[in-house]
Amino acid sequence: MQDILDIQESGGIARLTLNRPQRLNALNPALASALREYFQGLYRRHEVRVVILLGAGASFCAGLDLKEQRPGSELGTVGMMAVQQSIRDIMLAMRRCPQxxxxxxQGAASGGGFALALASDIRLGTPDARMNASFIRVGLTGCDMGVSYFLPRMVGSSVAAEYLLTGRFMDAQRAYGLGLFSRVAPLDELQGEAQALAGDMLRTTPLGLRLTKEALGHSIDAASLDAVVAMEDRQQVLCTQSDDFREGMQAFLEKRPPRYSGT
Incomplete structure (x- = not known):
């Protein structure tokens, strides 16, 4: 039996592939648990520096697998809250992990798949990619799993309302025009681009890379420019105390690639 989450780790890069192609990688309890546990486990794994998230087959993730979800009326309020938190914790872990x-x-990124895409730092889409907040089309609200947090901050309140209030699909070209996708291209090209982006990230210092993701996340909710600049000041001073900073400066002066040690 294939792993429902295929994990390949090599050279500081983790490639995670949602591996339920026969169900369009819909999130059943087992896949949700595997994703949550993996991302939560990354908090202190310094050997993994970048994550590439993919979906096997025709679609990235079609959302929650409704065929394996018991009706809420059977579970009750407490039971459904546990289910809700078990899935939303994936997105929280994605934002909290330093990688x-x-x-x-590619294909559909609906509901929970939309949330996975938005919780990522960089999104690359194929021409057939389609994303939507499908929750509102099955008797729920359009706000779930962090989508109503991420989307307005990324595209503005009017565009976010357009998609969250209707459940309409956003195609790849609209996503690219709104800045949600960094690039639109065939799947094989995007896989190469993801690897190239990860390679560029690996050429930074481990500390600098982690602190940059942290600062970007906190800056979204910062109360003022002064608060952001104060955080940046402290991060930069912290980096200057590392051996890697001294190596980076020396390599720049000597016009050679730096050899970072992670210290």
Missing amino acids: PIISVI
């Missing part, structure tokens, strides 16, 4: 996450999105 940048690059998602390659």
